[in-house]
Amino acid sequence: MSSPSIDGTTPQSSDAASPAWADLSTVPTGLRSRILAAGVDRLFRRAARKLDVRVEYPDGTVIGSGKGSDILPRMIIRRPEAYVRRLGTHGLIGFGEAYMAGDWTSPDPAAVLTVFATKMANLVPRSLQRFRGTFVTRPPASERGSEENTRSNISRHYDLSNDLFELFLDETMTYSSALFTEPRSPAQQPARSSILVADHPNPPARWEQLAGAQQSKIDRLLDAAGVRRGTRLLEIGTGWGELCIRAAERGAIVRSVTLSSEQQELARRRVAAAGFADTVQIDLLDYRAVEGEYDAIVSVEMIEAVGHKYWQTYFEKIDSLLAPGGQVSLQAITMPHDRMLKTRNTYTWVQKYIFPGGFLPSAEAIESITARKTTMRVRERLSMGSHYAETLRLWQERFGSRRADALELGFDETFCRMWQFYLAYSEAGFRAGYIDVQQLVLDRGDILAKDILGRDTV
Structure with missing residues (x-):
């Protein structure tokens, strides 16, 4: 054929x-x-x-x-x-x-x-x-985000090959939306949270800008979580270590968890090469198994892999790990709430071929779950979907130019068409506004845990 x-x-x-x-x-x-x-x-x-x-x-x-x-x-x-x-x-x-x-x-x-x-x-x-x-078609039970399935789900994507991801990612090896410009200030402060929109990247971004834009994104998340010298930071979802490195450069004590053995191996090597092996710990561990207390928690585009049946578990776990006065910053791909409700039991092409067990939350779902089930509240949201469209455009162009290298690594033509469709499909979703990506900042503020969960601690 x-x-x-x-x-x-x-x-x-x-x-x-x-x-x-x-x-x-x-x-x-x-x-x-x-x-x-x-x-x-x-x-x-x-x-x-x-x-x-x-x-x-x-x-x-x-x-x-x-x-x-x-x-x-x-x-x-x-x-x-x-x-x-x-x-x-x-x-x-x-x-x-x-x-x-x-x-x-x-x-x-x-x-x-x-x-x-x-x-x-x-x-x-x-x-x-x-x-x-x-x-x-409904999602198969074997791909639900349970502790039994999650390692396999993550491995099917992130353990494909570090060499594959190096073909189209920049030197920071950051696999999430970049932030090309500083966000503009909101015209007014809404009652519950500050909602900001990042300016559209204009003119279109160049490849040479991508690494700096990825670092700007990471720095904004670390700033939002209050990460500084001596901060005990937990990262849920390691990626390939760039956030660990930038947090360690600030003097933070970092623990990061991942379920990808490929990511763990390369992230550890990158951290060691940067001189932070003594202050950064990277564990192969499910987020549900993390113990301890942390001043700041950061998680970048990891909630999409949790699955809607486990969002409550995810946020309750973060709440239990957050020290008094601590802050949480998340970066999450989101979809409109009504669309989320209609599609949460639908099996999609992306789930079948790219991210088994994944599902996108709405910002409203995150706010509702945290308000009802945790002591945390969403204090700020930054919408930056146009920046993800640009990030994906650059990734797609880079992957297309290195298709021969992908074949050399052992990936076949059908895989290359699949990967191109995935990147193009994702870019289209952000360009059309069908999906968005947001940075969200959560803290406890003056909310008493006893008012929400019947506890006597703040």
Whole structure:
């Protein structure tokens, strides 16, 4: 079976029939698949006619609101029947799998996906949306964020290979949103929390700016948590050690926990090379097993891996570890609350192929859980979704330019298409505002624990 290259232009051999990609090797068949495919084909073509995208078919058909324009994002349907059968049978999982299999391609998949993400709520007619629950797949129990499953979930992504991540990350090895500019001050202070919006990176960020922007993001989180000389800092979710290093440079005593053996190994080496092996401890440990008391707790884009059934456990654990007067700073990818409620029991392409067990919270869910179940309150929120879009654009460009290196490492063409789709899909979500990323600051303030949990301590 042949398929286009990663840029969607040059056909070449495919490895989708490999055992590693069993769900891609066979296009859905049977009467049900044929009926669903016919319906999806009509819905897709009708929706595409209203979108600012150019959908091209092998027979020369072109669909889109500006179908004669060459400047619109191009979506090239190379195998129409396979495309609609996957989409009809497996929904949005099938949409991503169709890209992985080469059924559709694009020279700029992020641009195409941004168009779809912007109109996501209206792509399916309202009269059919009530049947959504009949067709969506539920997440498998084996991927829930329990202590039994979490190590495996994390390993499937973060233990792929440190060399793979080095292909597209900057020298700080930071795998989360950068912050390219300082946030502007809020026009007014809301009653419950200060809500800020980071200025949009303009002009577009350059690769040379990324490392500094990652360090700026880390420094803001450390500042928000009050990290200074002598601070006992807990980091939940190590990454590859950059936050540990920058905290240690301030004179903090750092403990960091991760469930990725690959991350632990490289983070320890980077910490030692920076001269902080005596003040930074990196443990292979589930957050639920952490003990002790810490003046500051920082967690960067880790809550997404917790799973909504365990958010209460996560925040209760942080609350139990936080010393009197301590502060918490989180960076979290979020989605609107109503969308979160509708999708929390849906199995997605990202969960199946990229982050098993993951699910994005809403800012409202975080505020509600912490208010009801802990002594902590959200005091400040910084929205910086446009910065993640820029971060992902740079990662995607870098990965695309080093595709040959990924193949040399042993990753095949299907993996490269999957990884490109993941980065493009994520960038599109932030560009469209479908998802956001926020830094949140929590503390206890003057709230008494006894008023919330019946305790006599602050």
